[in-house]
Amino acid sequence: MSGVEMPAGSRSESLKLVAVALVVCLFGALMATLLTRAKLQDGLSQIVEARVLAAGRELARSVERAQGLGLNLAELDTLPALLERHREVDPLIGSIDVFDEAGHVIASSDASRTGATVPEAVRAVADRAGETPWSALLDGERVAGVTLRTGFGLVIGHVGLRYAEDELRQAMAAADRRLLPAAGLAFGLAAAVSVVLVALLERRKQRARREAVQWPFALACLLPLLLAMAAFGMVAREAFSEQLTPQAVRKAETLGAGVAGLVDEARHAGFALDRLYGVDGALAELRARNPEIASVSVDDLQGRRLYGDGAEATGGGRALVALHDGAGDYGQLAFTIDPAFVSGMIGEMAIDVVVVLIVALVLAGELVRHAIGTGRQAADADLMRIRAPVFTFILAEELTRPCLPAYIGQLASDGSGTVAPLVVSLPIALFMLIVALGQPILGRWSERIGRRRALLAGALIGAAGFAGSALAGGLYALIAWRAVCALGYAIVFSAGQGYVLEQAGEAGRTRGFAVFVGAIMAATVCGPSIGGILADQLGQRAPFVVSALLCLVALAPMAGLARGARVAREAGARPEGMAGLLRLLANRRFAALVFFAAIPAKILLIGVLFYLVPLYVGELGHGQAMAGRLIMLYGLLMVILVPLAARHGEGFARRVALVGGGLAAAGAGGLALVSLPGLAGLFALAALLGFGQALSISAQSALVGELCREEIATLGVDAVYGAYRMIERLGNVAGPLIAGILVAGGGYQGAFVVLGAAAVGCALLLRVSLGGSARALAVPQEARG
Amino acid sequence: MSPLAPLERSRPGGGRRRFLSAAGALALTCLAPGVHAQARRPVRIAVVTYRGRTRVEDGFEAYLAARRLPAEILWHDIDRDKARLPGVVAEIRRQSPDLVYTWGTTVSLGVLGSFDAVDPARHIVDIPAVFTLVADPVGAGLVPSMASSGRRVTGVSHMAPVDAQLRAMRAYRPFRRVGLIYSPNEKNSRLVVAQVAELGRREGFELMARPFPLDDAGRPDGSGAAEMIEALAADGADWLYLPPDSYLTTLAADVLARAAERRLPTFASTEALVKAGALTGVVSRYESVGQFTAFKAEQILYGGRDPASIPVETLSRFSLQVNLPVARRMDMPPPLAMFDYAELIDPEAPA
Known part of the structure; x- marks a missing residue:
């Protein structure tokens, strides 16, 4: 694709390549800064929340003890005083409320709030929390809390601790003062170096009058970026350490106060400090729950270590909590903070950074290809021009893949309760339905008005759909806007395909589709992972905003597309509608291929990867970035394996084996998920899905041609393939619906198992129904050969 | 604005009635x-x-x-x-x-x-x-x-599940042998003995269950209870477990005093047995x-x-009670973490 003869002195191409270097660096800089800031914020808020909750648990114990003695919350005269006492423990805490299940404030450290009602959102979060502490964000302030229960285990209310995030904001501001200039410097330098390298490569290429090769340009963009990321990582480590260590020390002090209370109680019960039991165990447990604590010990007044856990660390901060009673101090608790915990947090970002780099690599490749391939004089420049807008537009849709199910759930639930899985699947199925039904019609429409104009219209409609989705206030609005997105998607997809056919002609058809499919695959690798990160860090609506912008960005390269068709398409090549479809399905072997392979594969892909996986990832407590990574893994395997499988997929029998084997492998993914725990199962599932689809996708398409020779002869290639794609896309529609029904009936694990087992069953049926024809066809083929 | 601040002031009594229906009476x-x-x-x-x-x-x-x-x-x-x-x-x-x-x-x-x-x-x-x-x-x-x-x-x-009781016992002090005395004529005691024995087989501890002898009328005879405790202690029991046994409860004070003398920790399945002087117990x-x-x-x-x-x-929640005077006498303080959730019973404490 890169072997295009380039005349020297293409100024516009040089400018484009420089722009590519800048865009890739900017992307890297933005993502790295976003991830780093989010990680720091995450770490800080976890530490702060742990501090507040430590105080909350202490308070809940006191209240429950009083209630257990026969006193009731409303009768507990001492409750406001108790709340005030606990509020004073940590300056972070603004106020403490005790409210009942209806959200009615029974008592508060702020007397004026007694008798008021807490906001529904807070009440709902508290209600759902069960035994675990909860936390909610309201008007920019945090409420953390624990649930109060009677001796019968019935919920009698909740303690809510409101705390200001001032400390957190101050820490973030301080970190920003360090991080942002560092990011500017590191990535600015990287951009400058990239530009210089690109310019040098260009000059060398022009002097040598050599063909333009993509990869040195891609490397010129990426290597400086990689170095900048490493340098930025080192600065980030420093900033993390500066901000997190003092917070960790304060948290240790709060935890220490709790331990000191227990030691005091034990002494009060009549046991001497050096005669206590199970102290080492309690300290070990404390350390296990708070991995940033390197060591903790109970020392007597002489400084002897009576109990302890962990080896002391230096350089990470220390916290001391005095043990004292009415008679004065009798010992102390000493904590040291592990300086390596900061490195650990940086390390946790490694996966995201790798994801960003992979995306940067694909992005750089795609943009360089665009810059080089669309040079004015290139032989098939008009064909190559379709790649950039298709990539950009499909990227917009792919961004939303891992986020959509959770976003639907959020809008449908209105912030409280859970949503039926089927409700979540409906908008996805509707999208697929519009795309499936719309493509043939829109393909003809775009031929009439011109592919370029249709693409521009599709991108504008898409932009409106994404913008509307981002702003949607409820489920119905979202469904409506997603339908608009689907219309835009169907237009761009069918018009893009049409453009390729017109520019490449029958002879260049294969190469033309490779360009088209290549752009889509690249977008599949880049989109979901970045979309997941955006959703996790900036909120559910963020990917949709970015998608709307990407649609607008796609308008520019679309405007530069060729206006007219290079090759006029013959008039007869039109799908014949229902009659042709029925005639095709009367071909039993074709029907077997469609019903036992094509449709099940699509049900599996859409139902599992785009619907079940994002939901299940959330169910396991992971963010959408994780769902994005899984979909990206699928995309990566497709990019790598599809060409390999296509190369080895010659001959009917082998194609049948590839299609059946691929489907069985993809189905095995569903079974792998339930046999491997947690994320390992999900990664195995995504990998097997990618592997299976990659094996079968080309072979399946080729089989259609072999099985339908007669029909192709009479109806035409386009009609047969059009019908085939149409039926296949019905699987896209059914996928989320079937998966939704299965989840409602048998839970996630059940749905994965049923879909996986059904796919394996279909693969066996395919083998049985096409196995005979393999022999039947093999003979004449050999005879011909 | 405070997150817990009122968005709506409830009508007098309105919130309360909703609470009633929500929480159950x-x-x-x-x-x-x-x-x-x-x-x-x-x-x-x-x-x-x-x-x-x-x-x-x-x-x-x-x-x-x-x-x-x-x-x-x-x-x-x-x-x-x-x-x-x-x-x-x-x-x-x-x-x-x-x-x-x-x-x-x-x-x-x-x-x-x-x-x-x-x-x-x-x-x-x-x-x-x-x-x-x-x-x-x-x-x-x-x-x-x-x-x-x-x-x-x-x-x-009122019974906490037996495995929950034994978990609490193990948290207090680990064990390999558990002594138990019971009235063979009481059905609930026999049931608990069978459950503890089953747990012993599963978790690998030895249950040393000793029934009271029965008299001619089929009533249990506790006159030898003190000797039974001595024998269990001598045979290496790490704990004495007291099932919810009505007859045993009537003898509990003497049995428990003897066990404390031998520094044999005692675990009670009912509150009455803790009151009678058991070291600890999970009770309703x-x-x-x-x-x-x-x-x-x-x-x-x-x-x-x-x-x-x-x-x-x-009940869905139980109390872990610790008899502090007994713990002090036996020099067996509860593990530190237990002070967090145990109900400490200390009648000797100055008011």
Whole structure:
């Protein structure tokens, strides 16, 4: 694709390549800064929340003890005083409320709030929390809390601790003062170096009058970026350490106060400090729950270590909590903070950074290809021009893949309760339905008005759909806007395909589709992972905003597309509608291929990867970035394996084996998920899905041609393939619906198992129904050969 | 703005009523006095106890009082003598109360009969009944399942699951051998012994279960209890586990004093056994058991529920009690973390 003869002195191409270097660096800089800031914020808020909750648990114990003695919350005269006492423990805490299940404030450290009602959102979060502490964000302030229960285990209310995030904001501001200039410097330098390298490569290429090769340009963009990321990582480590260590020390002090209370109680019960039991165990447990604590010990007044856990660390901060009673101090608790915990947090970002780099690599490749391939004089420049807008537009849709199910759930639930899985699947199925039904019609429409104009219209409609989705206030609005997105998607997809056919002609058809499919695959690798990160860090609506912008960005390269068709398409090549479809399905072997392979594969892909996986990832407590990574893994395997499988997929029998084997492998993914725990199962599932689809996708398409020779002869290639794609896309529609029904009936694990087992069953049926024809066809083929 | 600040001021009483429906009446022993304040004809409840009034009945009466449910209690006690049961049943028939309340496995089986052998001549069948403080209602044959008795009976169990008890025991001090003494004539004791033995097989500890000998009348004889403790200690028992055994409870003070002398830690399955001087135990508060029983009585008497439709339940939360004077005497402090959740009992502490 890169072997295009380039005349020297293409100024516009040089400018484009420089722009590519800048865009890739900017992307890297933005993502790295976003991830780093989010990680720091995450770490800080976890530490702060742990501090507040430590105080909350202490308070809940006191209240429950009083209630257990026969006193009731409303009768507990001492409750406001108790709340005030606990509020004073940590300056972070603004106020403490005790409210009942209806959200009615029974008592508060702020007397004026007694008798008021807490906001529904807070009440709902508290209600759902069960035994675990909860936390909610309201008007920019945090409420953390624990649930109060009677001796019968019935919920009698909740303690809510409101705390200001001032400390957190101050820490973030301080970190920003360090991080942002560092990011500017590191990535600015990287951009400058990239530009210089690109310019040098260009000059060398022009002097040598050599063909333009993509990869040195891609490397010129990426290597400086990689170095900048490493340098930025080192600065980030420093900033993390500066901000997190003092917070960790304060948290240790709060935890220490709790331990000191227990030691005091034990002494009060009549046991001497050096005669206590199970102290080492309690300290070990404390350390296990708070991995940033390197060591903790109970020392007597002489400084002897009576109990302890962990080896002391230096350089990470220390916290001391005095043990004292009415008679004065009798010992102390000493904590040291592990300086390596900061490195650990940086390390946790490694996966995201790798994801960003992979995306940067694909992005750089795609943009360089665009810059080089669309040079004015290139032989098939008009064909190559379709790649950039298709990539950009499909990227917009792919961004939303891992986020959509959770976003639907959020809008449908209105912030409280859970949503039926089927409700979540409906908008996805509707999208697929519009795309499936719309493509043939829109393909003809775009031929009439011109592919370029249709693409521009599709991108504008898409932009409106994404913008509307981002702003949607409820489920119905979202469904409506997603339908608009689907219309835009169907237009761009069918018009893009049409453009390729017109520019490449029958002879260049294969190469033309490779360009088209290549752009889509690249977008599949880049989109979901970045979309997941955006959703996790900036909120559910963020990917949709970015998608709307990407649609607008796609308008520019679309405007530069060729206006007219290079090759006029013959008039007869039109799908014949229902009659042709029925005639095709009367071909039993074709029907077997469609019903036992094509449709099940699509049900599996859409139902599992785009619907079940994002939901299940959330169910396991992971963010959408994780769902994005899984979909990206699928995309990566497709990019790598599809060409390999296509190369080895010659001959009917082998194609049948590839299609059946691929489907069985993809189905095995569903079974792998339930046999491997947690994320390992999900990664195995995504990998097997990618592997299976990659094996079968080309072979399946080729089989259609072999099985339908007669029909192709009479109806035409386009009609047969059009019908085939149409039926296949019905699987896209059914996928989320079937998966939704299965989840409602048998839970996630059940749905994965049923879909996986059904796919394996279909693969066996395919083998049985096409196995005979393999022999039947093999003979004449050999005879011909 | 404060996140807990009022978005809406609830109408007087409005929030409270919603709370009632949401939380169920049980949690609100005192939160909502006045709900049932209108005058009612007092209901008549026949209460049958095994060894006089306990704090279960205190909790039972306190719940009814707090909910303003007037009740006239007709007291019956068999004073540890099963032979008195037929007389009590006859007297209850004469009184014809609205509800029968039975305390413990022995009394409940005597008054209500086991579910598969109800005899209208010997048992109460035509008056709704609640039983309470039955350790294992299914094992004792009182009900076929916890979901429903299948007859006009429901009730409350007070036993924490045996595995939860042994977990607490292990948290206090690890063990390999567990000593146990029990009355072989008490069905609930035999059931608990079987459960502990099963756990021992699964978790790899040795159960040393020693039954009291029975006299000619089939009554257990505890005169050798002290020697049994000595022998268990000598054989290397790490703990002495005390099952919910009515007869053992009557001997508990002596048994426990002897165990403490031998520095053999003792684990109680009921609150009465902790009170008698066991080192520790996972127990239901008797008041809570009584309140829960009264909640079920209210559902029958005022809610119009068929007792068969009300499941038999145990409390969902238990107290881990630690007897501090015993712990001090034996120099066996609870593990530090236990001070966080244990209920410390210290009658010797200065007020």
